[in-house]
Amino acid sequence: MFFEGSRYQRVAEAAFVDGEGRTVQLKRTREPVPTELALIYQVREGDRLDALAHRFFHDPRKWWLIADANPDVLTLEELLVPGRQLRIPKDRGA
Secondary structure (H helix, E strand, C coil): CCCCCCCCCCCCEEEEECCCCCEEEEECCCCCCCCCEEEEEECCCCCCHHHHHHHHHCCHHHHHHHHHCCCCCCCHHHHCCCCCEEEEECCCCC
């Protein structure tokens, strides 16, 4: 269901019964993993997380590494405010 290297590959599954009695399978909440800092990047107008992930990790699907490295930011939009100092972690697997 998830691509190779997805951050959800190793997340445990759970099941619950919905209001109509159907059993629904889902993934449990994924806890961010502590990351090792590689550098600080200042966001510029027009930056996108997928483009930054491609630039730093050579894989646009690894945008979540940047999100995990900046846990003080509540939304993805807040990560991309021009002038914000983003923590860019060292690349790691899922």
